[in-house]
Amino acid sequence: MIGRTLDHYRILAQIGEGGMGVVYRARDEVLNRDVALKLLGHGALDRVGPDHLLREAQTASSLSHPNICTIHQVGQSGDDFYVVMELIEGRSLSDLIVSTGLSMETVTRYGTQIADALAHAHDRGIVHRDLKGSNVMVTPEGRVKVLDFGLATRMEREEISDVTLSYSSLESKLVGTLPYMAPEVLRGQKADHLSDLWALGVLLYEAAAGQLPFRGKTGFEVTSAILREPLPALPATVPYGLAAVIQHCLMKQPVERYQRASEVRAALETVQGATLQTRHPSEETRGPRTLVLRGIEHLAVKNKDILLLVGTNKGAFLVRSSRDRSKWDVAGPYFHGQGVYATAYDGRNGRHRLWVSANNMMWGTFLRSSDDFGKSWTNPLEASIRFPAESGTALRNVWQISLGRPDEPDKLYCGAEPAALFESRDEGDTWCLVRGLYDHPHRPRWMPSNGGLTLHTVLPDPTNKQRIYTGVSAGGVYRTDDGGISWQARNKGIRVTFAPEKYPQFGQCVHKIVMHESRPERLFLQNHGGMYRSENHGESWQEIGHDLPSDFGFAMLMHPHDADCVYSVPVESEEFRCTPEGRLRVYRTRNAGRSWEPLGRGLPDKGAYETVLRDALTTDALDPAGIYFGTRSGKLYGSRDEGKTWKRIVEGLPQILCVKAAVVQIDGVSTARMTTQQSKPARKKKSVIKSEKQKKSR
Amino acid sequence: MQISFHIPGALREFTEKKGTVQVEVEAGVSLLEALQALFAAYPGLRDRVLTETGETRRHVNIFVANENVRYTGGLATTVVPGMEVSIVPAISGG
Numbered sequence: 001m002i003g004r005t006l007d008h009y010r011i012l013a014q015i016g017e018g019g020m021g022v023v024y025r026a027r028d029e030v031l032n033r034d035v036a037l038k039l040l041g042h043g044a045l046d047r048v049g050p051d052h053l054l055r056e057a058q059t060a061s062s063l064s065h066p067n068i069c070t071i072h073q074v075g076q077s078g079d080d081f082y083v084v085m086e087l088i089e090g091r092s093l094s095d096l097i098v099s100t101g102l103s104m105e106t107v108t109r110y111g112t113q114i115a116d117a118l119a120h121a122h123d124r125g126i127v128h129r130d131l132k133g134s135n136v137m138v139t140p141e142g143r144v145k146v147l148d149f150g151l152a153t154r155m156e157r158e159e160i161s162d163v164t165l166s167y168s169s170l171e172s173k174l175v176g177t178l179p180y181m182a183p184e185v186l187r188g189q190k191a192d193h194l195s196d197l198w199a200l201g202v203l204l205y206e207a208a209a210g211q212l213p214f215r216g217k218t219g220f221e222v223t224s225a226i227l228r229e230p231l232p233a234l235p236a237t238v239p240y241g242l243a244a245v246i247q248h249c250l251m252k253q254p255v256e257r258y259q260r261a262s263e264v265r266a267a268l269e270t271v272q273g274a275t276l277q278t279r280h281p282s283e284e285t286r287g288p289r290t291l292v293l294r295g296i297e298h299l300a301v302k303n304k305d306i307l308l309l310v311g312t313n314k315g316a317f318l319v320r321s322s323r324d325r326s327k328w329d330v331a332g333p334y335f336h337g338q339g340v341y342a343t344a345y346d347g348r349n350g351r352h353r354l355w356v357s358a359n360n361m362m363w364g365t366f367l368r369s370s371d372d373f374g375k376s377w378t379n380p381l382e383a384s385i386r387f388p389a390e391s392g393t394a395l396r397n398v399w400q401i402s403l404g405r406p407d408e409p410d411k412l413y414c415g416a417e418p419a420a421l422f423e424s425r426d427e428g429d430t431w432c433l434v435r436g437l438y439d440h441p442h443r444p445r446w447m448p449s450n451g452g453l454t455l456h457t458v459l460p461d462p463t464n465k466q467r468i469y470t471g472v473s474a475g476g477v478y479r480t481d482d483g484g485i486s487w488q489a490r491n492k493g494i495r496v497t498f499a500p501e502k503y504p505q506f507g508q509c510v511h512k513i514v515m516h517e518s519r520p521e522r523l524f525l526q527n528h529g530g531m532y533r534s535e536n537h538g539e540s541w542q543e544i545g546h547d548l549p550s551d552f553g554f555a556m557l558m559h560p561h562d563a564d565c566v567y568s569v570p571v572e573s574e575e576f577r578c579t580p581e582g583r584l585r586v587y588r589t590r591n592a593g594r595s596w597e598p599l600g601r602g603l604p605d606k607g608a609y610e611t612v613l614r615d616a617l618t619t620d621a622l623d624p625a626g627i628y629f630g631t632r633s634g635k636l637y638g639s640r641d642e643g644k645t646w647k648r649i650v651e652g653l654p655q656i657l658c659v660k661a662a663v664v665q666i667d668g669v670s671t672a673r674m675t676t677q678q679s680k681p682a683r684k685k686k687s688v689i690k691s692e693k694q695k696k697s698r
Numbered sequence: 699m700q701i702s703f704h705i706p707g708a709l710r711e712f713t714e715k716k717g718t719v720q721v722e723v724e725a726g727v728s729l730l731e732a733l734q735a736l737f738a739a740y741p742g743l744r745d746r747v748l749t750e751t752g753e754t755r756r757h758v759n760i761f762v763a764n765e766n767v768r769y770t771g772g773l774a775t776t777v778v779p780g781m782e783v784s785i786v787p788a789i790s791g792g
Contacts (some may be wrong), residue, residue, distance in 0.1 A: 311776035362757045362787040363708060363746040381712070381742040386750040 001039070005029075005075040005277075009037050025087065028072075030644050034071060036088070040081040047080045047651035057083050060126055060149040067117035069137070069147045070512050075185060094133025104239055107207045108272045110136075111245075113144035114200060115268060118261035121149055121455035122193040122355075129191040132180045143226045169402075178219060183227050183252050197264060201249025201257075205231075205514060208238045208246065211399050217334035230482065240425050241271035241432045247485040248435055256486065265436070266390035268493035272501070281342040293295050299331045301373040303666040306620050309354060310630055311340030314354050314654035318374050325626050325640040328649045335360075335372055336626075343564035345662035346427075351414050352664055355428065357398035357414070365397050367414070371429060373664075385414055391438070393418055400615070402458040405465065415455035423484065434484045437470065440488060442506050446475035449509050449528070451650060456614060457510070461537075462517040469513055469523065469538060474498075475527070490538035494621075497529045497574070512556040512614045516563035524566050524593070526556040529574060532591050544593025549580045555617035559642075560625050564592045567627060567643065569612040586617075586629065586643055602646035603637065612634070615658035622663060630656030699725045701777055703782040705743075712742030723777070730762050730773035732783065738779060747785055757788040 001024065004011050009026040012034070016023040021041035028035050054074055061071035068122045073084040093110065094104065102110070114136060117222060121128065128149050130136075137145045167599055182198035187193050205213040214225035231250050234243045245267045251257045258264050267392075299320045301562075308319040315333030339359040346353040354374065359365045367384055387393040397417040404411025414422040414431065421434040437455075446453055457471030466483045470488070476491040489506040496508055509528030516522065524544075525532040529552050531545030545551030550570040559565035568587050571581040579585065584603040587596045611632040620626040628638045634653035639646045700720045704720055705713050713719050722737040737744035752773075754760060760767045761784040767775045777783065 360746075362709075362755065364749070364755060367747075379711070381745075383745040383750070386745075389750060389752075392751055392752045394753065 006037070006039075006080060006082055006261065007075055009035065009082075011037065026084070028084070034087050036069075038083045038085070040083065049436070054081065057165045061119075063118040063124065063126060063149055065117055067113045067146060068120065068149060069145045070265050070641065079353075085147075088137045088139060088143075088147075090137045090139040090145070092134050093136040093138055093144075093203070096138060097133060097210065100208050103240060104208065104237070104317075106274070107204060108242060108268050109142070110144050110207065110210045111204050112265055112268045114146060114203070114263050117144070117146045118196055118200060119265055122196070122261050126339035127191060127193055128196050128199070129202065130177055130180075131196055132177060133203060138490070138606075169519075178222050179214055179226075182254070183225065184254055186223055186226060192254075193258070193261065193611055194257055197249050197257050197261060198254075200261070200264060201246050204242075204246045204249065205234065205452060207235050208242060208621055213250065216681065231485075239271065242268075244432065244435050244484070245271060248439070251486070266388065270388040270390070286323070293296075296331055296334065296374075298375050299329055299373055299668075301664055303664060305664045306622075307345065307373070307664050308618075308628055308636070308649075308660050309343035309345060309356070309660040309662070310636060310653065310656060311343045311356065311658040312630075312634070312654035312656050313339045316358075317341040317635065317653060318354075319649060325638065328638075330650050331374060333654075334340050339397070339657065341397055341399050341657050342414070343660045344412075345405060346403055346412070347662060347665055348403065348406060350631065350665075352666060353428075355401045356413075357401060358395050365395055367401070367428065369399065384429070385416060387420070387433060391433075393420075396452060397454070399454045399456040400458055402460070405460050405462055410463070412470075413458040413460070415458050415470065417452045417454040419443070419455040419475060421455055421458060421468075421470055421484070436480065436485045437478060437487045439500075440478070440487050442475065445504070445507070446472060447507065450472040457513050459513055459515055459523075461515075461520045462642060463520050467537070469515075471510040471513045471525075473511065474507055474509035474528070475504045476510055477513060477538055478506075484689045490534075491541070492539065493541035493543075494525070494527055494532055495530050495543075511554045514556050514558040514566065516558050519563040522563065522592070524556060524558065526553050526568060528552070531556075531568065531593065544589070544597075544611070547594075547596045548586075549589055552577070553612075554614040555612045555629065556614075556628070557617045557619060558620035560619050561623060562590070566593065567617060568596075569617060569629060571611055574629070577609070577611055582607050582609050582611050584608040584631075586627070586646075588643055599639075599643040599646070601644060609683075613657055615660075616656050618659045618661045620661040620663055626661065627660055628661055630659045632656065632661055699723060699777040702782045704737055706781060706787055706788075709743055709746055709785070710788070712746075713740050713742075719724055725779060727777055728773065729760065729767060729775045729777050729783065732777045733760075737790070759786045759788050760784070761786060789790075 008029045010029055012025045012027055014022060015025050021039045024037045026035055026037040037250055046533045053522055055386045057074040061074060069087040069088055071083060075082055125150055136149045137147060148568045180199040182195035185195050203215060213378035214222060215227055231247060237555045238573045243677040244503040248258055299318050301320055302660050304323050306321045306325055309317060310317040310339055315336040316337055317330055319328050319330050319333030321328045335358040340356055341359060342357040344355040354370045356368050357365060366380055370377045385395055385398055387395060398414050399417055400415030402413040410425055412424045412428050416422060421437050422431045423434055455470055465482055468480050470478050478487040479490045480487045491506055491508045494508045495502050511526045511528060513523055513525045521535060521537050521605050523534045523538055530543055531551050532541040534541045549568050550572050553568050553570045553572055555569050557567040566589050571577050571586060583596040583605055588599055589596045612629050617629040624642045626640045627643050630636045632655050634656060635651040636649045637646050638649045701723055703719050705717055705719060711782060721730050721739055723735050749755055762775050762777060763781050
């Protein structure tokens with residue numbers, strides 16, 4: 001061919017060979033410029049016929065986008081069909097991945113450009129059909145150019161089965177194409193924009209991990225991996241946000257994927273921003289540490305003290321006692337005037353960090369933390385919990401701060417309003433929206449309850465890193481078994497009282513879910529009317545509240561050492577929502593809900609029309625367990641004998657929204673963020689082990 | 699041109715305690731562009747005045763001269779030389 005002329009293109013040299021034919025560098029003798037000329041092989045033409053192919057190439061030539069290789073001309077000279085396109089100097093993405101490996105910043109930068117190219121083409125009805133590393137060129141300036149839009153021939157079902165059966169003897173182009181093919185295409189469906197998004201996911205995975213997600217020695221193995229095998233985990237170096245985007249592209253069901261390339265681009269842009277933030281440690285975005293209120297007399301906290309973190313609608317209070325739990329000091333309000341709907345104490349990895357979500361009615365919701373028991377708090381310049389800009393959603397509040405599993409000591413979760421789950425993998429410095437739940441098809445049909453549309457409960461399974469339960473009002477229980485990629489409604493058997501259908505798949509107004517770490521298959525649930533137990537990871541639920549004065553309530557607490565024992569503070573009916581007959585009683589079951597006993601010694605017997613909200617009942621996990629609760633009228637009660645007798649710790653606080661208890665471990669170091677590598681067993685676990693020993697010796 | 703912003707007490711921890719700050723913007727810019735210049739100089743203000751979707755927080759009012767911009771075109775309101783912008787928490791409570 002070299003030296004030949006097709007129309008006014010003089011062929012200079014062969015520069016590549018692909019499934020569609022051979023690519024030459026050619027000289028455009030009219031415009032005096034070098035171009036790439038692809039001479040289409042007869043194999044390709046035979047499959048679909050020259051007319052069809054030319055029509056598609058002509059359509060593709062209408063694309064004009066900085067990340068798409070421009071097609072100048074489609075022509076026919078004698079028997080030869082050819083496509084003339086922009087000559088791109090650079091290397092293919094597959095070359096770059098193999099030879100240098102790519103940084104995460106590069107992966108997102110290239111990915112954004114490819115997604116933008118797809119978005120442009122899809123908007124014009126053009127599907128690529130054969131996106132893969134060898135079809136993406138990167139120029140020396142770092143610009144991505146996607147080649148061969150719309151040029152791939154459609155494979156028929158029989159051809160696909162040929163491919164899978166005789167992978168090793170295939171033409172090289174099919175060997176290169178098969179690992180990028182979407183499951184539905186392998187099943188014989190027509191390739192469309194969603195199968196392009198799958199291919200983009202494969203490409204991003206390959207670029208981030210350095211290898212293809214679905215591999216095999218034969219075509220059959222590759223095909224069956226694509227069709228059936230779960231996505232292999234990405235290396236830990238891949239930031240969470242990027243991993244989530246890739247996973248979302250690689251959902252086996254097309255309807256569960258991103259539905260538009262522009263969504264992928266927007267998600268990658270968000271990740272790009274976060275990657276940059278992570279690269280420059282967030283010290284820059286963390287404002288000055290400030291004393292929040294000069295008037296506060298701070299607590300002097302000692303090792304092994306009991307600390308209660310009390311969130312109210314007008315600020316947070318800290319309450320401490322020595323180990324005997326008889327005398328309590330109170331300090332606060334911290335963040336006075338702000339609603340504190342969630343607090344947490346992180347004692348993992350040698351920390352003694354307090355977390356507070358402070359909701360300022362005017363200025364928004366910010367997560368704040370303190371490593372010196374409230375003397376100083378982080379004061380972030382930028383909100384760390386935020387919805388991606390393209391979601392069009394703005395954070396209203398944070399209802400829950402949950403710690404990750406003890407063996408994942410840098411992991412934290414936040415439950416947000418509007419209902420969404422956020423995850424941090426760097427001890428709370430940066431946060432990422434869990435897209436799998438946010439993009440759940442049920443979400444648009446969740447209904448806000450009285451308190452708003454909130455995700456208020458996050459329960460990681462202590463024995464299964466991939467499994468997390470969440471509670472949404474009013475959406476119900478959702479469980480993931482793949483680390484947050486996909487979520488299923490788990491509400492079978494839970495009744496609703498506010499819709500004609502009594503047992504819908506979702507839409508339940510769940511108030512709280514609890515679990516004991518020794519028995520993760522069993523869950524207890526307080527619903528908006530109705531108490532339930534599940535013995536099978538939430539697959540189905542049985543009612544257990546028959547014995548109670550009312551099965552309506554908000555708070556629910558698992559005993560720290562007894563998987564049969566649960567506490568609750570029932571309130572009278574949906575309308576009244578106060579303790580029945582003005583009698584303040586905590587109820588306890590010690591047989592997993594078969595019967596309940598009232599615990600009232602030390603609690604007011606009359607005139608106490610109280611409400612205990614969903615997170616305002618807690619335990620210090622000592623043995624015997626201390627149980628604490630706060631009321632909407634601002635009273636804080638405690639029991640140091642597992643609920644037998646109660647004492648009022650303090651009254652006159654603003655409306656109590658949440659109470660968390662912790663046993664402080666200081667170990668001689670009392671300030672600053674600790675980055676020690678000496679990981680210690682989590683405090684809670686330690687006390688459980690101890691109590692089990694004690695039980696045995698009794 | 700210079701625009702003066704009046705900063706409420708609650709946000710002065712992000713403006714070096716100053717109650718009024720000046721930023722330099724080109725003549726005829728929108729309030730949003732003037733705010734962006736303000737946020738660039740004092741980054742702690744951005745997420746407290748606007749939500750992540752770029753809207754003014756519900757209980758925050760912004761006045762250009764003495765007009766609440768909710769009635770003058772919102773963040774597209776044109777800011778002219780000599781005008782003062784006030785960021786004011788709305789009357790609310792609970």
